[in-house]
Amino acid sequence: MTPFLVSDKWYDIRDLGNLSREILEAADRILPFGVVYVLAALIGFVASFLLFVLPSQLIVGVYGERRIIGRMQSRLGPNRVGPFGLLQPIADAIKLIQKEALTPTRADRAVMYIAPIIFVMPAVLLWAVIPFGENMVIADIPVSLMYFLAVSSLPVIATFMAGWSANNKYSLFGAMRIVSMAISYESPLVLALLGAVVMTGTISLSGMVAWADEFNIWMVFVQPLALVIYFICVSAELNRTPVDIAEAESEIVAGYLTEYSGMKWGLFYGMDIGYALAASGFAATVFLGGWTFFGLEQWVPGWLIFIAKTHLFYFLFIWTRGTLPRLRADQLMAFAWKFLLPLGVFNLLIVSTERMLWSEQDYAKGLIYVFALVNIILSVALVYAWARFNGYRPERTPTRPRLVKQAGGYIPVGERS
Amino acid sequence: MTGIIKSEPFVINIGPQHPSTHGVFRIKATVDGEKVIDAEMVMGYLHRSMEKLAEERTYTQNIPFTDRTDYLSSMSNNLGYCLAVEKLAGIEVPPRGNAIRVIMAELQRLASHCMAIGAFANDTGAWQTPVMWAFREREKILDIFEVTSGARLTCNYMRIGGVAFDLRPEFEPMVRRILRDFPPFLDEMEGLLSGNEIFIARTRGVGVLTPEMATNASLSGPMLRGSGIAWDIRKADPYCGYEQYDFDIPIGYNGDSYDRFIVRLEEMRQSLKIIQQALDGLPGGPFRTEVPLALRPPKGEAYARIESPRGELGYYLVSDEGPSPYRFHIRPPSFINLSALKEMTVGGTVADAIVVLGSIDIVVGEIDR
Numbered sequence: 001m002t003p004f005l006v007s008d009k010w011y012d013i014r015d016l017g018n019l020s021r022e023i024l025e026a027a028d029r030i031l032p033f034g035v036v037y038v039l040a041a042l043i044g045f046v047a048s049f050l051l052f053v054l055p056s057q058l059i060v061g062v063y064g065e066r067r068i069i070g071r072m073q074s075r076l077g078p079n080r081v082g083p084f085g086l087l088q089p090i091a092d093a094i095k096l097i098q099k100e101a102l103t104p105t106r107a108d109r110a111v112m113y114i115a116p117i118i119f120v121m122p123a124v125l126l127w128a129v130i131p132f133g134e135n136m137v138i139a140d141i142p143v144s145l146m147y148f149l150a151v152s153s154l155p156v157i158a159t160f161m162a163g164w165s166a167n168n169k170y171s172l173f174g175a176m177r178i179v180s181m182a183i184s185y186e187s188p189l190v191l192a193l194l195g196a197v198v199m200t201g202t203i204s205l206s207g208m209v210a211w212a213d214e215f216n217i218w219m220v221f222v223q224p225l226a227l228v229i230y231f232i233c234v235s236a237e238l239n240r241t242p243v244d245i246a247e248a249e250s251e252i253v254a255g256y257l258t259e260y261s262g263m264k265w266g267l268f269y270g271m272d273i274g275y276a277l278a279a280s281g282f283a284a285t286v287f288l289g290g291w292t293f294f295g296l297e298q299w300v301p302g303w304l305i306f307i308a309k310t311h312l313f314y315f316l317f318i319w320t321r322g323t324l325p326r327l328r329a330d331q332l333m334a335f336a337w338k339f340l341l342p343l344g345v346f347n348l349l350i351v352s353t354e355r356m357l358w359s360e361q362d363y364a365k366g367l368i369y370v371f372a373l374v375n376i377i378l379s380v381a382l383v384y385a386w387a388r389f390n391g392y393r394p395e396r397t398p399t400r401p402r403l404v405k406q407a408g409g410y411i412p413v414g415e416r417s
Numbered sequence: 418m419t420g421i422i423k424s425e426p427f428v429i430n431i432g433p434q435h436p437s438t439h440g441v442f443r444i445k446a447t448v449d450g451e452k453v454i455d456a457e458m459v460m461g462y463l464h465r466s467m468e469k470l471a472e473e474r475t476y477t478q479n480i481p482f483t484d485r486t487d488y489l490s491s492m493s494n495n496l497g498y499c500l501a502v503e504k505l506a507g508i509e510v511p512p513r514g515n516a517i518r519v520i521m522a523e524l525q526r527l528a529s530h531c532m533a534i535g536a537f538a539n540d541t542g543a544w545q546t547p548v549m550w551a552f553r554e555r556e557k558i559l560d561i562f563e564v565t566s567g568a569r570l571t572c573n574y575m576r577i578g579g580v581a582f583d584l585r586p587e588f589e590p591m592v593r594r595i596l597r598d599f600p601p602f603l604d605e606m607e608g609l610l611s612g613n614e615i616f617i618a619r620t621r622g623v624g625v626l627t628p629e630m631a632t633n634a635s636l637s638g639p640m641l642r643g644s645g646i647a648w649d650i651r652k653a654d655p656y657c658g659y660e661q662y663d664f665d666i667p668i669g670y671n672g673d674s675y676d677r678f679i680v681r682l683e684e685m686r687q688s689l690k691i692i693q694q695a696l697d698g699l700p701g702g703p704f705r706t707e708v709p710l711a712l713r714p715p716k717g718e719a720y721a722r723i724e725s726p727r728g729e730l731g732y733y734l735v736s737d738e739g740p741s742p743y744r745f746h747i748r749p750p751s752f753i754n755l756s757a758l759k760e761m762t763v764g765g766t767v768a769d770a771i772v773v774l775g776s777i778d779i780v781v782g783e784i785d786r
Contacts, residue, residue: 069545072546073545073546073549073550074549074550074553075549169427169429170429173451173767241542241544242542242615244542245768248542248768249436249542249544250436250437250539250540250541250542250771251437251542251767251768251771252767253435253436321544322544322545322546323543323546323609324543324613324615325538325541325542325543325610325613325615325616325619326541326542326543326544326615326619326768327542327615327618327619328618328619328766328768328769329451329766329768330451330766331618331619399607399611399612399679400667400679400683401642401667401668401669401670401676401679401680401683402645402667402668402669402670403665403666403667403668403683404647404665404666404668405665405666406647406652406666407647407648407649407652407653407666408647408648409646409647409648410628410632410644410645410646410647411645411646411647411668412645413645413670413671
């Protein structure tokens with residue numbers, strides 16, 4: 001075995017998996033049994049945090065989001081601290097650390113303290129299974145999709161704890177809303193991902209990237225409806241603005257965060273972006289082909305491609321946040337159960353049929369493009385048909401009011417003035 | 418174990434410090450889960466006793482007070498008060514003064530409606546974008562006010578018998594720029610909100626006011642017009658020569674929050690039309706009738722009303738031949754419009770209550786005076 005961890009090719013800096021494996025194997029020979037697992041966990045934590053989560057989240061996440069939203073709102077966004085305001089997130093963090101973390105008198109102190117900590121941990125753990133590049137995954141477990149789904153539903157507990165413990169009615173509103181929303185949106189989310197799982201026949205994220213690489217097609221073309229459902233569900237779970245009913249600034253002040261201040265609040269705020277980035281990374285892996293780009297990964301480091309895709313997806317979150325009004329809680333629930341869930345079931349039905357046909361054809365490569373075309377058409381038709389079936393007609397809304405020349409009394413609709 | 422989870426309604430205070438109460442206003446809402454079953458309005462946090470204070474000051478000294486009632490449309494408030502004093506003392510305003518007043522009042526309507534639709538969109542949850550776009554345009558109008566009167570928000574520009582200063586040479590190009598820039602902005606807003614499915618879902622059928630309810634509560638302004646009642650004081654009881662200008666009254670269909678929103682958008686278009694006509698036909702001559710500083714109107718009373726951005730703004734004055742009014746009363750449109758809030762919110766959810774409150778477009782300075 002070569003003692004050099006980095007081989008001769010320049011882009012092999014991506015070979016992080018080998019690096020950690022070499023270190024661990026070497027350590028296993030000299031250390032007593034078990035210690036190596038602790039080391040592995042530490043390496044995983046440090047590597048994931050240093051390599052991606054920390055810089056990306058602070059700089060690109062906070063800064064980029066505020067800057068892009070600023071442009072959308074015809075403002076400048078942060079531009080004072082450091083070059084182009086790049087140090088704004090750091091200044092924010094310092095400010096938050098200095099501030100007092102208030103706890104209301106009648107709050108459940110212990111729970112209120114623990115909640116942000118519980119909120120942070122899954123955000124870091126999620127990155128363990130996401131492949132940044134070839135072999136560049138911290139824990140390449142065969143059930144990484146399941147792992148991701150399981151860990152990503154943990155923060156709901158933390159937010160509920162936060163809302164419950166603060167002893168504030170607005171916080172309670174937020175907590176109740178987030179629990180009901182998480183229950184509603186978890187099922188269509190899983191159904192949407194099931195489509196991708198059935199098509200690829202694997203629940204390993206690396207396997208999905210390998211599938212995309214092998215058949216030269218991204219899952220988004222084969223499963224466009226699944227991506228749409230995933231996007232809506234995940235923005236609901238992450239409390240992003242079109243569906244941020246748990247924080248709903250204009251309605252319930254700040255929802256479960258109402259009583260939080262200082263760095264306790266900062267952890268929630270920072271990790272919200274961390275979760276959004278993790279969800280984007282997951283979507284990039286499952287739906288956008290991960291670190292591959294139709295052969296471009298031969299010339300560009302895969303992790304760069306992956307990061308680019310992640311932020312492309314993350315831009316969608318920023319975009320919707322800057323554009324759309326918020327739905328009401330009951331409308332949101334109705335949308336999940338009446339619209340997304342049936343569509344997910346239909347989608348699963350279609351994809352299962354296709355998979356069956358495909359296996360009968362011995363997994364012919366060309367057939368997948370036919371499926372992609374069929375699915376794109378079917379998705380549009382399905383959404384349209386299901387909307388009509390549910391009695392939804394895009395009404396010809398009169399976006400302009402009626403105009404009258406003379407002042408007078410009541411003019412009923414339809415009467416000429 | 419009976420298998421029944423006991424639940425009970427609880428009281429939640431929306432305000433006085435809440436992101437969506439547009440000032441210090443409070444709704445004591447009794448909610449059953451998300452549903453509002455009772456709502457009580459609590460106001461008076463901003464009471465400054467203006468009506469009583471005005472009795473101690475001369476007629477001219479009272480003009481700055483009117484700035485501070487409805488601080489989002491100070492020009493309209495100045496105008497209403499000056500009209501009342503002129504009616505009381507029988508003072509004629511020269512045509513140029515009237516035309517400047519009309520331009521200013523309509524610019525103020527644009528600025529105020531910018532605020533109204535922006536804040537309303539914010540209440541439906543469109544995170545800051547519409548309000549920022551609206552503020553961008555509102556700034557340009559406030560710049561015009563600054564050039565003309567020296568102040569942006571509390572202009573104190575109208576005087577008894579005319580206006581305080583003549584227009585500056587920069588004024589006309591600035592207004593022409595507004596006339597050019599505003600229609601694209603309105604189209605932009607319409608594209609962003611009017612046809613937006615989520616926006617429609619949030620506002621359509623929320624806070625419905627039937628024509629009967631609207632008239633019984635003596636509402637006015639966009640609230641009344643949203644319910645399909647063609648009523649506009651500029652048409653029904655013209656002042657400042659509004660009868661010379663060609664414009665339409667926009668009226669809504671169902672009287673819901675959405676209708677109030679589109680009525681406001683269309684009113685802005687009509688305002689632009691009025692400004693265009695007034696600016697093209699701006700007469701020369703004096704801009705003010707000279708009025709003695711210590712004005713002592715003859716014994717009597719007068720009520721003057723104008724169509725402020727929020728509705729019928731009335732000033733009632735009683736004179737006892739002294740230098741200050743014997744009685745000074747304001748009919749604030751937001752206060753009267755707010756009286757229908759309970760009927761509109763009860764039965765909806767908390768989120769609906771916020772949208773309804775936003776659609777009324779209250780200014781708390783005017784409610785509490």
